[in-house]
Every structure is written in C-alpha cells, then in structure tokens.
Amino acid sequence: MKILVCVKRVLDPQVKARVKADGSGVDLANAKMTMNPFDENALEEALRLREAGTAEEIVVVSIGAGKTEETLRHGLAMGADRAINVVTEDVLEPLAIAKVLKAITDQEAPGLVLAGKQAIDDDSNQTAQMLAALLGWSQGTFVSDLKIEGDTATTIREVDSGLETIAVKMPAVISVDLRLNEPRYVKLPDVMKAKRKPMDKIELESLGLDTANRMTTLKVEEPEGRAAGIIVESVSELVEKLRNEAKVI
Amino acid sequence: MSNLIVVEHDNNEVAAATLHAITAAQQIGGDIDLLVAGENCGAAAEAATKIAGVSTVKVADNAMFGHHLAENLASLIVDIAGDYSHVLVSATTFGKNIMPRAAALLDTAQISEIVEVVSADTFIRPIYAGNALATVQSSDSIKMITVRTIKFEPAAAEGGSASVEAITGGADSGLSSWVSAAGSNTDQVDLTSAKIVVSGGRGMQNGDNFAMLHSVADKLGAAVGASRAAVDSGFVPNDFQVGQTGKVIAPDLYIAVGISGAIQHLAGMKESKVIVAINNDSEAPIFQVADYGLVADLFDAVPEFDAAL
C-alpha cells in the first residue's frame, strides 16, 4: 500500500503570532516556521506502518510556495520516500486545498491518506474531512490510535465525551491527534539522504482546478489583552479575594 | 434569511452546545429550523421543539444516523441545505467531524469556530490559537458555519413550540461503522458548561494527586480540567483537556494548578472571567493572565485551600 501524507508549513508553535500593524494578517516575515505538529504525527504513523510491512511507499505532499520545499525535505529526512510540492503563491482555503489534494490522490492512488486534525495557523480543522468528501471515501478524524487489518482501519477518535472507536473502510482519509505517537527525531545522515530523494514540483495552474477563495479577510486584529492581576501572599488571602472581591465562590 | 442548525444530541437530550449555536443564528436573523438526526431520537426531537425561537424541527429517525457517522449525516445535510442561507453547528467534535464533509459536497467553504456575527455574511473567528482575530466575509450562497460556544449565550431551552416534520434523506454509505465508546466519569460536572473549573497540569505529578482537585471541585460544584501535558502523561483522560486542541471554555472562575500557561493552553481558557494560578515558579507565564496568582507549592496550597472552603 502507498500512503499519502499531507503536510503544511506553519509558524512554529512556540512562537507567539504577531498581527501586522496594518491589520492585513499575521507577520510571518523572518518568523520560525516548521511542519504542522499534527502532520509530523501523521508522517510518523505512516513510517511505522511501513516498518510494520503494512505500507511500502510514503509520499509527502504540501501546497505552498517558497520554503514549503524545506518542510517537505524535513518529511523526507524523517523517512518519506518522495515529496510532491504543489506550487502556488496564493494562500488557499481548506476547500481549495482539499481539491488540490484530491487531484494528487487521483494521480497517486494511495490506499490511505493521512493528515493532521488541524493546522495550528488557521485552526480550521476541515481539510481531511473535505478531502474524504470529495473522494467519496470514509473518514476517521481526531485519531489517537490506528490499526489496519485487510481493508478496514480501526480508529480510536478523541471526542468531547472521551474516546470513540469506529471502523472505516479503506481507502480512507484519516486525520490524527498528537497523542497518536511520538514523532522521531531527524539525524544528520537522514538530512543528507533526504537531499537526494525525489521532489516533484507541480504548478497549481497545471491542475486546472477552481481554487478561488470564497472568503475575503477584511481585517486581522489582536484580541483584547488580559492585564495581569495581583499576587496574593497566602491561601487565606486568596479565599478572601475570591469570596469578597471577585465574588465567584 | 433562513437558518438550519444541526442538533447535537444523544437521542434523548439536546446538547448544551447546540443552544449556543442557536443564539448565533438568532444574531444572523431569519427563521430557525433544527435538524435532529438519530435513531429512536423522538425524545431529543421533543426537547428540541421546546427551544425558544425555533420554527420547525426536522427529524430524520433512522438507524443509519444512530451513531452520527460523518458520511451518513453529511449526505443528509446536503439533501436539505439548499433550503437555507445558513447552516450552523456547534464547534464540538460532533460538529467539526460532519460539517466540513457536508460543506465540501456542496462546494462551499466552511467558516470555522465563529466568535462573533458581524452581519449575515461577515463573521469573526480566532486564528493562531486565539492570538489573532480574523474578520471574514463569505461569498458562498450557503454559509456553512461552526460556532464556538463561549461567545454566545445559550438560547432558552424552554418556552418554544416548534412544529415537527419527519424527513427522509441521506444515504447509508456503508463506509464506516461504530464500534464502541468509552467515556470518562459521567458523575463529573460538564467541563464545557461548568461555572467553575479546577485544572491540573504536569505539576500534579500523577493521576492520584488529582483527587485533591476533585475534592476542591466537589465543594465548589466545579468541573475538573487539565493541560495537555497532564493528559499526555496519563494523569487524566483526553476529555479533560483544555486548550487550542482540546476544549475551549470560559467559566466564571478558572483555577490553574501546576500549569505553566503555554500559548496552546491559554487558547482554551483565557476568556474565563476570573483566573487563579497556583504555581511555585513565579516566572510561569500563567501569572501574566491570572487575576489572582499564588506562588506556592501546590501540595501545600491545594489542601489548605480545600480546608478553607
């Protein structure tokens, strides 16, 4: 089986996003960028499935321009066999991303597509579900445990009320949670090896898709900050403040 | 304008989160219909008719909707969405699972986790773990929306008298099947609607020590929450997690115990009215958002706090 892993280049999770003064968006110039953390888990799972003999080939795909290639190289260094970079300067919405990923899925015919449950920049949590819809495939979302037997993937999903187990028919699109696994560290020799692995570049236009955005961002603002309060000296002072000042207990 | 709200329910009761989504629809304006899809879901449908301001409750009672599988529910939503200008659902794991699938089938974008209705086509939604707020205008003819509950008061659960309409539609895809569900302690006060939440982090050291927080919570009628580190370390189950990738809550009082206050944790609780932090590191970022900070060893402070209640 071939596995397609969808990876996005995002602002490093340790870095606090800064809104641009003109309100047009978040300032990413010179910011530290990484692979979306959830996508690392998706890739790690694919690598483990290959190590277990369930998968033979792992292809990482990312849509974006410029240094997107760097993120894909990281995926290759982790152990993916091949990379596909669909190149566009546009910042596409999840629906358009899903359409592009469908086109790539049609070309590659994987038995499984893995994605992150959410990109930590737009926090959309849509792409995997949309891709599954466009393909007419089953979906397993927010997955923290995955077992594949024959043409069935048994997934444990993290839901608001706890955990839910569902069985999905393959081929499937599965979006993963951080608790699925611990992504491996990349060693220097892996980085060297990754340089020689194949990376296909596909111009977005060549796919002939309607990827026009449906939303216009009118402005981006910083939320109202929260001022730090006071430091209390003792538990009794805390209880007194909560009772008589904040009146919340 | 006409709004359809996809109701989250367990076939018997309507989830509180849905009431918040209804308020968002009221702010958009126009008629409000509800969709109750389930198996033997008559009781939930009945409860839905009583919600204030609802015109019609559409009920699709069929075994294929029993476990809210995304493939089947999305196909049902697609069948009826054309009658509406807006389709809304709560931004819970229920809503997040089904809505994007339905939206894509309708070739429509989804507007995720709105926190404010500016107008019928313009909404505000947080991005980057809530460190930025984007105002977005949609050009789609149907607006597919998930609603972050904390910024909308719940609609009144009583006082309405909506009519019921049994509907058919959707198809059983046969693509996936429900196997089992494991919930954590159901005696717990619901984390998302609790007025007071006591949360523990890595500083709690183990699951047994959470008994200290449960004791405080019992006295305050509070729910117990946790940071991702506490969940990842196996101290408590995943449904306790507060944050960017867990639950987003805004109780009247949030008590963070042994939690450092990472960006991703703050994303889930910084809208709380009053925040208390108990941490032995005076430099912990949680103190920058806390109304009342106590720099102390939690193993001394929590039992003392408990005794004082």
Ligand SMILES: Cc1cc2nc3c(=O)[nH]c(=O)nc-3n(C[C@H](O)[C@H](O)[C@H](O)COP(=O)(O)OP(=O)(O)OC[C@H]3O[C@@H](n4cnc5c(N)ncnc54)[C@H](O)[C@@H]3O)c2cc1C
């Ligand atoms: C993509 C992504 C998504 C994430 N999503 C979430 C999320 O949804 N929710 C979330 O919470 N995190 C999330 N995280 C993790 C987040 O970045 C932090 O790692 C996590 O919140 C840290 O948890 P903590 O504060 O319990 O642990 P730590 O950061 O280790 O802090 C423990 C604190 O306990 C204090 N402490 C220790 N012992 C004592 C004692 N005896 N008395 C008093 N204080 C003590 C320490 O001073 C310290 O401040 C996410 C991370 C990523 C990358």
Ligand SMILES: Nc1ncnc2c1ncn2[C@@H]1O[C@H](COP(=O)(O)O)[C@@H](O)[C@H]1O
């Ligand atoms: N530009 C992109 N290229 C490749 N995969 C993406 C891209 N954007 C989103 N994805 C995938 O979709 C997941 C969810 O993203 P989102 O729906 O934007 O929250 C991510 O974790 C990725 O796996």
